[in-house]
Amino acid sequence: MSAERATHILPVILCGGSGTRLWPASRESMPKQFARLVDAAESTFQATARRVADPAVFTRPAVIASSEARFIVAEQLAQAGIAGDIILEPEGRDSAAAVAVAAVHAAKADPQAVVLIMAADHVIGDTAAFSAAVRTAALGARAGYTMTLGVEPTRPATDYGYIRRGRALPEADGAYAVERFVEKPDAAGAQALIAAGALWNSGYFLFRADLMLAELEAHAPDVLAAARAALESATTDLDFVRLDAAAFARAPKISIDYAVMERTHRAGVLPVSFPWSDVGTWDAVWQVLPRDAAGNAVRGRVELLETRNSLVHSEGEGLTTVVGLEDVVVVATPDAVLVASKAQSGRVKDLVGILRAKAHPEADAHRRMYRPWGWYQRIDIGERFQVKRIMVTPGGRLSLQKHHHRAEHWVVVRGTAEVTLNERVVLVHENEAVYLPIGAMHRLTNPGKIPLELIEVQVGSYTGEDDIIRVEDIYGR
Amino acid sequence: MSAERATHILPVILCGGSGTRLWPASRESMPKQFARLVDAAESTFQATARRVADPAVFTRPAVIASSEARFIVAEQLAQAGIAGDIILEPEGRDSAAAVAVAAVHAAKADPQAVVLIMAADHVIGDTAAFSAAVRTAALGARAGYTMTLGVEPTRPATDYGYIRRGRALPEADGAYAVERFVEKPDAAGAQALIAAGALWNSGYFLFRADLMLAELEAHAPDVLAAARAALESATTDLDFVRLDAAAFARAPKISIDYAVMERTHRAGVLPVSFPWSDVGTWDAVWQVLPRDAAGNAVRGRVELLETRNSLVHSEGEGLTTVVGLEDVVVVATPDAVLVASKAQSGRVKDLVGILRAKAHPEADAHRRMYRPWGWYQRIDIGERFQVKRIMVTPGGRLSLQKHHHRAEHWVVVRGTAEVTLNERVVLVHENEAVYLPIGAMHRLTNPGKIPLELIEVQVGSYTGEDDIIRVEDIYGR
Numbered sequence: 001m002s003a004e005r006a007t008h009i010l011p012v013i014l015c016g017g018s019g020t021r022l023w024p025a026s027r028e029s030m031p032k033q034f035a036r037l038v039d040a041a042e043s044t045f046q047a048t049a050r051r052v053a054d055p056a057v058f059t060r061p062a063v064i065a066s067s068e069a070r071f072i073v074a075e076q077l078a079q080a081g082i083a084g085d086i087i088l089e090p091e092g093r094d095s096a097a098a099v100a101v102a103a104v105h106a107a108k109a110d111p112q113a114v115v116l117i118m119a120a121d122h123v124i125g126d127t128a129a130f131s132a133a134v135r136t137a138a139l140g141a142r143a144g145y146t147m148t149l150g151v152e153p154t155r156p157a158t159d160y161g162y163i164r165r166g167r168a169l170p171e172a173d174g175a176y177a178v179e180r181f182v183e184k185p186d187a188a189g190a191q192a193l194i195a196a197g198a199l200w201n202s203g204y205f206l207f208r209a210d211l212m213l214a215e216l217e218a219h220a221p222d223v224l225a226a227a228r229a230a231l232e233s234a235t236t237d238l239d240f241v242r243l244d245a246a247a248f249a250r251a252p253k254i255s256i257d258y259a260v261m262e263r264t265h266r267a268g269v270l271p272v273s274f275p276w277s278d279v280g281t282w283d284a285v286w287q288v289l290p291r292d293a294a295g296n297a298v299r300g301r302v303e304l305l306e307t308r309n310s311l312v313h314s315e316g317e318g319l320t321t322v323v324g325l326e327d328v329v330v331v332a333t334p335d336a337v338l339v340a341s342k343a344q345s346g347r348v349k350d351l352v353g354i355l356r357a358k359a360h361p362e363a364d365a366h367r368r369m370y371r372p373w374g375w376y377q378r379i380d381i382g383e384r385f386q387v388k389r390i391m392v393t394p395g396g397r398l399s400l401q402k403h404h405h406r407a408e409h410w411v412v413v414r415g416t417a418e419v420t421l422n423e424r425v426v427l428v429h430e431n432e433a434v435y436l437p438i439g440a441m442h443r444l445t446n447p448g449k450i451p452l453e454l455i456e457v458q459v460g461s462y463t464g465e466d467d468i469i470r471v472e473d474i475y476g477r
Numbered sequence: 478m479s480a481e482r483a484t485h486i487l488p489v490i491l492c493g494g495s496g497t498r499l500w501p502a503s504r505e506s507m508p509k510q511f512a513r514l515v516d517a518a519e520s521t522f523q524a525t526a527r528r529v530a531d532p533a534v535f536t537r538p539a540v541i542a543s544s545e546a547r548f549i550v551a552e553q554l555a556q557a558g559i560a561g562d563i564i565l566e567p568e569g570r571d572s573a574a575a576v577a578v579a580a581v582h583a584a585k586a587d588p589q590a591v592v593l594i595m596a597a598d599h600v601i602g603d604t605a606a607f608s609a610a611v612r613t614a615a616l617g618a619r620a621g622y623t624m625t626l627g628v629e630p631t632r633p634a635t636d637y638g639y640i641r642r643g644r645a646l647p648e649a650d651g652a653y654a655v656e657r658f659v660e661k662p663d664a665a666g667a668q669a670l671i672a673a674g675a676l677w678n679s680g681y682f683l684f685r686a687d688l689m690l691a692e693l694e695a696h697a698p699d700v701l702a703a704a705r706a707a708l709e710s711a712t713t714d715l716d717f718v719r720l721d722a723a724a725f726a727r728a729p730k731i732s733i734d735y736a737v738m739e740r741t742h743r744a745g746v747l748p749v750s751f752p753w754s755d756v757g758t759w760d761a762v763w764q765v766l767p768r769d770a771a772g773n774a775v776r777g778r779v780e781l782l783e784t785r786n787s788l789v790h791s792e793g794e795g796l797t798t799v800v801g802l803e804d805v806v807v808v809a810t811p812d813a814v815l816v817a818s819k820a821q822s823g824r825v826k827d828l829v830g831i832l833r834a835k836a837h838p839e840a841d842a843h844r845r846m847y848r849p850w851g852w853y854q855r856i857d858i859g860e861r862f863q864v865k866r867i868m869v870t871p872g873g874r875l876s877l878q879k880h881h882h883r884a885e886h887w888v889v890v891r892g893t894a895e896v897t898l899n900e901r902v903v904l905v906h907e908n909e910a911v912y913l914p915i916g917a918m919h920r921l922t923n924p925g926k927i928p929l930e931l932i933e934v935q936v937g938s939y940t941g942e943d944d945i946i947r948v949e950d951i952y953g954r
Contacts, residue, residue: 305831317812319812319832321501321814323817328816332814337795339799340801340802344783344800344801347783347800350782351780379864384890384891387857387864387866389857457934459908
């Protein structure tokens, strides 16, 4: 291990969470950390990864994500030009298990590695200030503290936890020992905490791998044992490290705050004052977006008349208009519209619960469904037909499959398709079509260098996604 | 002329107006009188026609509509099973000209015919009460009065004109001579008018054709002359009577109220108390719709949470949701969303003005465009392609045409298509496809007994509607 390596920080990005409070833009099939809600150019996950991409400070990052999100994570890292280790959780077991996996993973390369735990869905307004704070906090971590970043409160928030600071830590300039972690307070409690100098708990942690392992051994040995076993028995599949499902399932579901932070005697906090948000509600999204003179934040095709202090987010080609309202949130997507009072935007989570209970598919599934080979999107449906637009990335290859209840017509509108149809393989170019009879074994591949797009017209008595008989699949599905 | 005929009433339905205040459900390409906004089963135009379909009381109705609306009028009358004369205005010249056309048209068959003028976009809650009122008012009309129906006010409305009544008319039980027509008052004026027994001016008129001609001759001779000339030089095209454009353009633009009603000394009014609305705003639509215990009126796929006294209208397949709001209007269509405060829903007209000024196509055009042969709807568009769903009614026949910049793939998903492709004519059945190369002369016909539906995939450098070179068209376009 080089001396340089020893001074570097290993970033670990936690990608869990389905972000239902930002429905309908964020859904289980594309949660908020991967959606481009705050910035049209990149997701908060990509921004998070980019924030720790400086090789003078950080080593190759690790990403801990759900198995379902693996192709989105890989695609978004590739888009951002960032290489990382992707560790897949077979199921979410809360943050202590994820942090334990991070610590075990880091210690394998360097027991004294300093690990920075980050959430994938936070917005930070000043990367330079963030980077400086992380380097300062790393000094505390190297000296043996589990450090947190504590955000200077800008309002008496009741939706964040607080940290009361104690004595100054001589090892890291400006940092303090943690006196106590405080749960989300009521409004009066928040006022009192702020008056006493308490800070918001940002959820960013820095620690030395070996010391976190010791803390876990002391305070949450079951979590640590499960994490170790899950990594030891992990399999490598394409570019992913898949934790062993049986082993990982034995990890108790507990947060790192409960499991370690509130119990350790060596917690430190570095006050930071850069703009920070966990973007937990549409109101919070409105807060972090640029706004016009009337206080409106808009995205997409939007027209407003006599409207103030509102967020209007219009996805796709549609036009979204608002007349004579204040303090509202309007989110229009191609298949679902949300209109909410900004003050009650936290209740969107409850709304999604209702949508799930009533089995509305829009609760969890987006119109555009991402797959390892690209994406598809339903564009029309009728009694005995369905029309989809399909995009296959260069080199992408759908499974070899057949259908019992539908025939398919494919019209290539961009790029070139290699179509396997029973025994034959044909190339289909732009403005050419191919017909796949019911029951025919077929496979679609993009052999070219540009994305392949085609229109699929399905005709038959049943056009559901479950009428796919997969015979072979390069993505292990 | 039989004695029976002499006691019958000739209904004339005025279909002008583009209904922009009910955007985005109502647009120039499908104005509110033809949309199914209040009742999912029929338009207000159809309800109006059905309301005067009793052959014991009414003769065959006439419909005066814009040239653009001709196929919608014909289709909706056919759907409702009602035969009528359809008279087309080359341009709107306000209501005096339309009433003059109605009087000339009626007098041709019977100078003493009693004519009932109706708006196509009003909602009436009690057909039996309406019919009884019309029969009573007809007695006044036969006796020589130009009769109006005056609605008993239910609130001090400032958006309606009022009618002050004078002495009782012995010729029609319960009717009065009109003392004075009063323009839309302010709130205090409305209170005073109601206290004095004034009635709302419903815009329904009954008169004897010969007497209205005499009134027009006396008070608006230019309007009458233009209407006479326009009908004399009218052409018959398919089932439509097309007024002569040059002659009709000479009619001064003036309302029947200004031109005749406020000047004649023989105006009568019959008070009526059936539920009536001109459905002029989304607020008015909310007023006439059935509402749940929380005061909400909903249409389509809608879910509400903590929402009260609101109208939520969701067209198409999308899901529309509202959280924590009161007194709002949400109208979601496949290509445009309106969110408005109910109190300011009258300003939607201003919004549409802004949309037009900014050249948003959604200001006037619907996603689904009705044509004499059926309709088409864009379902997807990309850089070099466009996808449409096309429905052709049985017997429908598109123009013989070709395109310079695009090829087309047609996949039949319902029914049978007869496709002319250069010199060939082929039948294309469900689940079959046909390819139309760039420049090929082609024509689509539905030779069958059920609607034909197909998916059209256009591929080419330009897919605009103006790249259609029409060679022949059975609809005279």
